[in-house]
Each structure stands twice: as C-alpha cells, then as structure tokens.
Amino acid sequence: MLYLNPSITQTQNLKLNTMLMQSMHMLQMSSTELLDYLEEQSIHNPLMEVAFHPGLPQSRKKTLSSIPSMEVDSYEDPLFKVVSKQDESLEMMLLSQLRLSSMPQKYMDIAEFVAGSLNDDGYLTIGLEEMSACLGRSVEDIEGALSCVQALEPAGVGARSLQECLLIQINRDPDALEQAARITSAYLQEVAAGKHRTIADQLGISLDQVKKTIQYIKTLNPRPGLVYSTFTASPIEPDAVIYKNGDQYTVVINEACYPQVHMNDYYRQLKKETTCKQTKTFIGQYAPSIQWLIRSLEQRKATISRVVLAVMEEQRLFLEKGPMYVKPLIMKAISEQLNLDISTVSRTVKNKYVQTPRGVYPLKYFFSSKLELSGQEPASAQSIKAQIMQLVKEEDKQNPLSDQQITDRLVQQGLQISRRTVMKYREALHILSSRLRSS
Numbered sequence: 001m002l003y004l005n006p007s008i009t010q011t012q013n014l015k016l017n018t019m020l021m022q023s024m025h026m027l028q029m030s031s032t033e034l035l036d037y038l039e040e041q042s043i044h045n046p047l048m049e050v051a052f053h054p055g056l057p058q059s060r061k062k063t064l065s066s067i068p069s070m071e072v073d074s075y076e077d078p079l080f081k082v083v084s085k086q087d088e089s090l091e092m093m094l095l096s097q098l099r100l101s102s103m104p105q106k107y108m109d110i111a112e113f114v115a116g117s118l119n120d121d122g123y124l125t126i127g128l129e130e131m132s133a134c135l136g137r138s139v140e141d142i143e144g145a146l147s148c149v150q151a152l153e154p155a156g157v158g159a160r161s162l163q164e165c166l167l168i169q170i171n172r173d174p175d176a177l178e179q180a181a182r183i184t185s186a187y188l189q190e191v192a193a194g195k196h197r198t199i200a201d202q203l204g205i206s207l208d209q210v211k212k213t214i215q216y217i218k219t220l221n222p223r224p225g226l227v228y229s230t231f232t233a234s235p236i237e238p239d240a241v242i243y244k245n246g247d248q249y250t251v252v253i254n255e256a257c258y259p260q261v262h263m264n265d266y267y268r269q270l271k272k273e274t275t276c277k278q279t280k281t282f283i284g285q286y287a288p289s290i291q292w293l294i295r296s297l298e299q300r301k302a303t304i305s306r307v308v309l310a311v312m313e314e315q316r317l318f319l320e321k322g323p324m325y326v327k328p329l330i331m332k333a334i335s336e337q338l339n340l341d342i343s344t345v346s347r348t349v350k351n352k353y354v355q356t357p358r359g360v361y362p363l364k365y366f367f368s369s370k371l372e373l374s375g376q377e378p379a380s381a382q383s384i385k386a387q388i389m390q391l392v393k394e395e396d397k398q399n400p401l402s403d404q405q406i407t408d409r410l411v412q413q414g415l416q417i418s419r420r421t422v423m424k425y426r427e428a429l430h431i432l433s434s435r436l437r438s439s
Contacts, residue, residue, distance in 0.1 A: 030351035031257035090228040110145035122225020156224035238355035323386035
C-alpha cells in the first residue's frame with residue numbers, strides 16, 4: 001500500500017502536464033496548423049468528430065471601445081502561469097540540451113526564453129534590449145544566456161543574422177578554412193555580388209584561395225533550425241478581422257479557424273445509457289481528451305481575442321494612417337496591461353495574422369522597439385522601415401539613394417538614427433544596396 005499513493009499522484013501529474021503541453025502547443029499554432037492538428041486528433045479518437053465551418057458569426061464581434069470586456073476579462077486561463085515554450089520541435093530539442101549543460105543556473109530562465117523565441121530558421125529576431133525590458137534582466141545576462149544557446153546543436157542556432165550564423169559554424173569547425181571567418185566577417189556583400197578579385201586583393205591572397213573559401217562557406221547551413229521546423233507553406237488564414245464602422249473599429253475573431261469539436265452522438269447517448277463496464281472504460285479512455293480539446297480551443301480564442309484587442313487599441317494610428325504610424329510596442333506592455341505571463345503573449349503572437357483595413361499583417365508586426373525623435377514622440381522600428389521603403393520607392397531609379405543619403409533624410413525629419421541601423425533595416429526589407437539597385 002505504501003507504493004500506491006506515489007504511483008497515483010505521478011500518473012495524475014503526468015496526465016495534467018501532457019494536457020497543458022497540448023494547450024500550449026495549440027496556442028502557438030497557426031490557424032492552418034490548428035485545423036490539421038484537430039483533423040489528426042479526430043483520426044486517433046474514435047469518439048471525436050470535427051465539423052469544419054467557414055464564416056464569421058456576429059457573436060464573436062467585439063469593439064475596441066468595449067475594453068475591458070466582462071466576457072474576456074473574467075476569463076481564467078490556466079496557461080497564463082505556464083513557463084515560456086514556443087516552437088515545440090526545435091525548442092524542446094534545445095531545452096533538453098540546456099538541462100544537460102553546465103551553464104550557470106542564473107542564465108537558465110533567460111536561455112529557455114531565448115529557445116522559445118527563435119523563428120523557424122533558428123534565428124533570434126528579438127533585440128537584446130527588448131528581451132532585457134521584457135524579462136527585467138541586464139543586457140549582460142541576456143548576452144551570457146544567448147552564448148549558452150549558441151553553443152548548442154545545431155551549430156548556428158540562436159544567431160541574430162546570417163553573418164553571425166555562419167561565423168558560429170566556422171568557429172566550431174576544426175576543419176574550417178583559414179580565411180573563412182575573415183571573408184564572412186567583412187565581405188559577405190562582395191561574395192553575394194561575385195566580386196572575388198576585390199576580396200583577393202584586399203586580403204592579399206590568391207583568387208583560387210578566395211574561391212575555395214567561398215565554396216566552403218556555401219557548405220554551411222544558413223537556416224539551421226529549418227530541419228526541426230514543422231512549418232509548411234500554407235495559405236494565410238487571418239485569426240482576426242478588423243472592420244471600420246464609422247469612427248469605430250470592430251474586431252471579429254475568425255471562427256473559420258475554429259471547427260466544432262464534439263463527441264459522436266452515438267457514443268454520447270451510449271455513455272448515458274450503458275451499464276457495460278467495458279463500454280464505460282472504453283468511453284472513459286477517449287472522452288476526457290475531447291473535453292480538454294474543446295476547453296483548449298476556447299482558451300485559445302479568449303487569449304487571442306484579448307491580445308488582438310489590446311494591440312489594436314495601442315495601434316489606432318496605424319489603422320487610421322498606415323504603416324508609417326506604427327508606434328513602439330513591446331510584449332511586456334501587453335503582458336502587464338492584460339495581466340498575462342509574457343510567455344502567453346509570445347505564444348499568442350506567434351504564427352497569428354490580422355486582417356486590417358491596411359492589409360493582412362502578422363500580429364508580431366505590431367511589436368517593435370523605439371527610436372528617439374528630436375522633440376517628438378519616439379518612432380517604432382516598423383514605422384522607420386516603412387519610411388525607408390517609401391524613400392526607396394520614390395527615389396530616382398537611375399541614381400538610387402545610398403544608405404547615408406537615406407540616413408540624412410531621416411535625420412532631417414528629426415530621427416536619431418545611424419547609417420548602420422538604416423543598412424540593417426534595409427537588409428531586413430530585402431532591399432538591395434544602392435550599388436546593386438542601379439545595375
């Protein structure tokens with residue numbers, strides 16, 4: 001009898017943890033992934049039926065002016081207290097390595113957050129300063145934890161740029177060619193432009209050495225996380241649609257993303273009427289997972305609803321005037337406003353899209369760091385990118401603007417920005433350099 005109680009408790013905890021993991025996994029899925037997941041679950045559960053239904057019922061409409069909404073604010077989501085996890089396949093693989101590593105314990109929570117913040121390619125797209133603000137930790141601690149993640153497999157994971165990704169792999173490769181790190185550090189643009197002779201002359205090495213080194217660099221993996229990613233290209237299904245009604249905006253949760261999950265009518269009736277112990281056992285084996293799935297779907301809808309409403313309230317100027325008016329916003333602000341764990345906000349934002357009067361945007365688009373403006377309100381990184389895009393769009397195609405010229409024009413508008421930051425934003429927008437745009 002002494003062995004029974006620990007065994008029972010362990011089984012209950014394991015079952016609860018599995019269900020919570022399922023809910024967290026569902027929260028971070030894209031709408032298309034969610035539909036595929038539910039269909040897969042129905043195949044493995046003989047009692048479960050999934051009724052797919054397009055349409056946007058009026059009952060899901062909520063207006064921005066309704067914040068706080070009693071229906072939403074009174075909702076108790078058990079996921080709010082769950083520790084951060086994000087992309088299950090890549091993240092879990094990294095977490096398993098972290099727990100076996102000898103990294104300082106003070107970095108563990110930060111490293112777990114980093115592991116859950118990587119995109120499908122394995123890159124870290126959140127700035128260190130933003131992470132510092134989100135977690136309330138010093139940038140030095142963030143850098144220390146990031147180094148620990150970058151030491152994991154696959155080599156290159158946790159990088160913040162292609163250059164850093166390649167350098168991590170080169171520095172860990174005992175067979176790396178001698179000039180690989182130097183060429184990657186200083187000449188990636190020349191490599192892309194095929195300027196091998198320029199590289200050879202500036203490094204004082206032979207053209208053959210340059211070509212061999214570039215050939216080696218091309219063997220490195222520019223997207224180390226992709227092999228672990230569950231992402232598949234699918235049509236974008238917005239999780240919420242925003243309409244303008246007069247001076248008011250209405251947010252509609254897209255019910256097409258949420259099929260009806262229920263128990264088969266035959267088994268529902270059988271559950272009420274049967275006296276057969278084996279039948280009851282069979283139904284009891286599958287029925288709880290259906291109820292948990294239904295509950296998880298409602299949790300997902302309520303959480304997405306809260307986050308989208310809060311974000312759109314913050315980004316009213318974007319709705320009115322467009323991308324140049326996206327205001328600085330970090331996840332911590334939404335987390336504190338809604339009293340959610342920041343990991344929940346991070347999961348909710350991932351893979352979600354919002355259809356606005358300005359087009360369809362990923363929800364994460366509305367989160368960006370701030371840049372100071374002389375005597376004005378700070379500008380967001382997204383609004384600066386929009387301004388850069390507009391400047392390039394309007395430039396003289398025969399004499400395109402250089403990064404310095406773009407910087408000068410932005411500075412004239414009161415923005416405190418460096419040429420290096422302009423170059424980083426231009427590259428993030430996949431805009432070629434002025435030299436390549438003119439050719």
